[in-house]
Amino acid sequence: MTSLASPVAADSATAIHDSLRRFRRSADWKPLEYLFWCLPVAAYFLFPGNYLLLSQIAVTSLFALSLDLIFGYAGIISLGHAAFFGVGAYTVGLLGMRGMGDPLTGLVLAALFAAILGFFSSFLLLRGSDLARLMVTLGVALMLYELANKFSGITGGVDGIPGIEIKPVLGLFEFDLYGRTGYIYAVVVLFVLFWIARRIVHSPFGQSLRGIQMNAQRMPALSVPVNRRLVAVYTLGAAYAGVAGAVLAQTNQFVSLSVLGFENSADLLLILILGGTGRLYGGLIGAIVFIVAKHFLSDLNPQYWQFWLGLALVLLVMYARGGILGTASKWLEKRRQRAQSRPVGGAA
């Protein structure tokens, strides 16, 4: 096959070179992205009284990011992602109770345990339809919930583990009452993991995940071991979710059974769909919108909140399937096309 890669005529070589320039830059950071990451910094100065809410957004963003990796990129639908979040949170909780409250150790162990669970449960998801995957993920999460509920001597059950003692970050920064350190900590963890996730989705590995999602049948014929990739990404997504749970436990210094609950999984799916899947930022934007909306609407009345949540889901599915980012990009695309076709139409 040497002839395929053989040198081509000089003029076409430059043509190729020119046409590739755009592609080579496709993984670069865009201006809008820099702008987006100014938000958490700005929020720090603008809403000094709301650090707890802000860290909640950061944690949920990370959690949504973890689901985006497995669902948005690899197409593995899950209605039980809270299982990994819960494992992470309880890892920190149980360590903290035994005086092992170093935050970074907690994160690493949480990621590890969640990854182990993710690795083993991923084999249950390799075959089967979306519906089967939905049921299996749901089933695994429910089993974990029941276990945690049963061993309430260890987990504290519904009442939870209160007053987990978390040591200062790096031995320097004490978690304070206002959640200031907690917020900065959560945002830093989010950013670092986001940055890694961004590298991953742009890598050949990440590209193959998109390929699997779009057409899993074709991939083996491109020498891709599909199952191995799915196991890898599911394990990774589980680890990310574990870290998110750990950060929640550390910033709240409290863990209860609700981290493992069905609602946690279902809300998460909604957040990701709301923001838009397969774009990394979708989960983040979804988390911001969701938590802010919940904050204000459930202040009015918690039951109404659930109603609006349901309505949002129905409307999303029927009218804005791509979520916020998907709809926005479709709209931009349409505008661009119209702008392109206008001069042609005028000339005719």
Added chain:
Amino acid sequence: MTILFDGIAFGMLLFLISVGLSVTLGLMNFVNLAHGVFAMVGGYVCVVLLNDWGVPFLATIPFAIIVPGLVGVVLERLLYRRLYEASDLDQVLFSLGLVFMAVAATHYFFGARQQPLHLPAFLSGQIHLPGADIGVYRLFLVIAGIVVAVGLQWSVIRTSFGARLRAAVDNQRTARGLGIDVNRVFMLTFALGSALAGLGGALGVEMLGLDPEFPVKYLVYFLIVVTVGGGGNILGSLWAALLLGVADVAGKYYVPQIGAFIIYAIMVVILIVRPQGLFGRAHH
């Protein structure tokens, strides 16, 4: 023995409620997580008529069938129909949204409390048999379940509507070519499933309880019945429901701590080993 009978009665209720879901999922390929809402509607219709209007229990049942059936028709026409071709995920999200709305709305109108139900005298009490005490109402449930199962199986196999339904499901385009009004068939099927759920919901108030969280609380049970029974398989649903009912009642009685855990574990195992369900055929 009493436990076995309670389990069977519970299973019959699960069957009544889930069989509609089995049909929409297995035959129409619609993942309708909101199916429990129709059962809840049936339950509230029954309770409201009984407690607020003084209608006798048995006389409320027809309403508990008709109202959810009508609700089903309306929702099918307005909403569900547009999503028949959508992905599983879209259907899941959409129906989950409906569940949330229904739960919130029920909260708003009826409050969070459990709805009380007083059975008429001739349905309460027990029959004393050697070796077992059997609740009259439990017996009533079992009989109702059997009647519905037999009636359904017969109508799908024997009636022209059943034939049209099977044709429409096997190949929509061919069915249309044969002059079958597929939309109408689907609508009626959906309505029938909703009506049966309503019946199950009304009959189940006494045993399952009734509060706004009902569609969420039992969602997993309905899904288990359908996945284990094999989608679209009426008798499969019946066996699965009975199995689940007995296992659940027995599990909660003998090993109260881990009863639910075992049921979820069994569900996962069955899904892995036999994705088409225990009683499902490999391909419908």
Added chain:
Amino acid sequence: MNAVLQTHGLVRTFGGFVATDHVDLAVQAGARHALIGPNGAGKTTLINLLTGYLAPTEGRVTLMGEDVTRMPQHARCRKGLVRTFQINQLFGDMTVLESVAMSVSERLGLGASWFKPLAACGEAVDEAAVILQRLGLLSDAYETTRNLAYGRQRLIEIALALAQHPKVLLLDEPAAGVPTSESRELFEVIAQLPRDVTILLIEHDMDLVFRFAERISVLVSGALLLEDTPEVIANHPRVREVYLGEAHG
């Protein structure tokens, strides 16, 4: 003569239906081999068996002397057994360049690397661009696959396969659904492939087959009817009867 790809008593049934019936097929190294047969003869099924997309009910497949019957698809592909699909199997939301670069990077064994962006893998991107240029797809490099006409998409199907550096290339009706004018070009591309690529082609257009192939196997109802040179096949009475008669009305 040595066969690079060979089947031994290959059988595949679907329920009671025998789709592949004791097929012994040998494709010689560097061959331009065509597989013909009426609709439903089991040609695609045979390709599926060769590549491991389907498991045979009975029999074996050997690739360059190695028994690959139990080898998963992706491993066979890595060994150079590459196919295209009769019905496009593409990545609708990817750009043309993205999907071909993905295929190249997988062949280069970069698929598990997770830190360096694909766009920065110079070798993969360059080669993808060269392939696109060969197939005249470079002008559409940034188009989303689903927005292209079917004929153009058909070329991507081939580009994805070429990116795998096939040793044996199985082409399942590459021109299916392509306007005749474009199918000529498409076959030119195929004809220009270097001789060290062995090609097994399924095609219904007899003119194309006779022009391209040096060896033709005829498959009827899952079984190999005969195998010979184009001249012999064209004049064989049984072939005329079961196949050409049908193809030419």
